Amino acid sequence: MSTPTELADELLDVIFESNPVSASLYGVRTWDDRLPDISAAGELALRERAEDIRVRAMAVDTSHADLEQRLTIAAVVHHAQAVVARFDARSPEYTVVGSLFAPVAGLLFHLGQVSVADAGQGADFVQRLRKLPEFIAATAQRHREGVATGRVPVRVLVEDAVRHLGDYLANPDPLLVPELHDPALEQERKRVLAEEVHPALREYREFLAIEIAPHSRPADRPGLGWIPGGHDAYHWLVRANTSTDRTPQDLHDTGRARIAALRGELSELGGRVWDERDPDAVLHRLRTDPALRWRDGEELLTSARNAIARAESAAPQWFATLPDQPCEVRAIPGPTTDSTPIGFYNAPALDGSHPGVYFANTERAEERQRFNSEVIAFHEVVPGHHMQISLAQLRTELPMLRRLISITAYAEGWGLYTERLADEMGLYSDDLARLGMVAQDLLRAARLVVDTGLHEFGWSRQRAVDYLREQTILPQLEVDSEIDRYISYPAQALSYLVGKLEIERVRAAAQQRLGADFDIRRFHDAILRHGALPMSTLDLLVAEELPRR
Secondary structure (H helix, E strand, C coil): CCCCHHHHHHHHHHHHHHHHHHHCCCCHHCCCCCCCCHHHHHHHHHHHHHHHEEEEEEECCCCCHHHHHHHHHHHHHHHHHHHHHHHHHHHHHHHCCCCCCEEEHHHHHHHHHCCCCCCHHHHHHHHHHHHHHHHHHHHHHHHHHHHHHHCEHHHHHHHHHHHHHHHHHHCCCCCCCCCCCCHHHHHCCCCCCCHHHHHHHHHHHHHHHHHHHCEEEEECCCCCCHCCHHHHHHHHHHHHHCCCCHHHHHHHHHHHHHHHHHHHHHHHHHHHHCCCHHHHHHHHHHHHHHHHHHHCHHHHHHHHHHHHHHHHHHHHHHCCCCCCCCCEEEEECCCCCCCCCEEEECCCCCCCCCCCCEEEECCHHHHCECCCCCHHHHHHHCCCCHHHHHHHCCCCCCCCCHHCCCCCCCHHHHHHHHHHHHHHHHCCCCHHHHHHHHHHHHHHHHHHHHHHHHHHHCCHHHHHHHHHHHCCCCCCHHHHHHHHHHHHCCCCHHHHHHHHHHHHHHHHHHHHHHHHHHHHHHHHHHCCCCCCCCCEEEEEHHHHHHHCC
């Protein structure tokens, strides 16, 4: 019988085979010349391997195993179930959008983040470029299969993808592809792009516009519930992304209840900032006051860097172990569309080839709100994702699966937890920045309502847009981006608030159990130093790491 570590390593191979570019980004360079096999047959083969690993992991007797072995089995079972759910959802058939959530647009972006340090890596990169036309053709075939079975994309998002590809192709040597330093390889890179990749992208763009757009769903039917098998797929994805058994109805109701509670905080902070206690009036001012927007993209980036510097200075009082890897703040490179997220984090590579990077969306910065810059920086970098992921990477004795592969509720729950933790740490510069914190809480609560509304209850895109616009402070530019994200990446947005509530529950239980012996630095160490874990393991973990004295 396989050991927990052997099962974890087997599953990591499945995950990297399904997304070899992610292995390169993590600094695992043995996959550098490969692209995913997005064909239905390729995904089915990987699904069967993941299911076999899950069954064998469930059969492991952990009654006498140590803590780390039990945690590894729990992680393997969760990740295997998530892989199966992802493949069963058959998302390449209907996920078409001009952002990183779609197969082609996502691959173009992530390829541009792969570092190339020497001639060997450069040769592998060129080999990947040569395989791009095959990947693009296979993606088109998945779309055709979706049309044949009624699993079709949403037309407004297809149009977004067509615009994105047009912008991408307008640059004859897109910034998303790194320059190679060997002259012969650089010449071959440019040839492959010009003669093979760009023609394939032009053909794919025309294919989307002519063959797929006419068959696409209207904007009043954007959710999974409108396609064959979509209702079941959504329920699988809810479990995979929350690592709980909470139902869509429960999550929908929780989101509405949280929004009602947060309006009281809006009233309190609005009274302090503007002597305005009507929560609707506070929201209106946050949305519309031009003085609350950025001057330009550079001002946005500077604000994020300053917030991160404050957080790094305060972190030793709240964390026993600190990351030794830096995090850079950069603008999202290359062409963006309305579906591009406001910001996101890319983890550092294990081999040190690139640092952690917080990518901020500086496009049309003068339309974006400045008061949420601090809370987003804390979520993405310190004490959020950068600290979480960097500390996991330091645990070289853990299986690579636990060090590298995210569990959505754990990762995003931690990110959201740290937004309030940052207030405990005294990191927000003023009450206006705290309003940004509450505004982000409102967004995460609204996500529970809107994501389930779209995919479980049949909401139209416009109804989702209207709800998010009414309940949050997002400008129209970001409302559209958020809604298109939920349509393209079902159930992922549920993970933030679900994970945060679970971390807060476990912390409160530990504080009650330990009383004066509770140490916040040890608690945070316990949550972070074991890598990514299902939420169901946190009670066991904290009980063993923080015993009664």
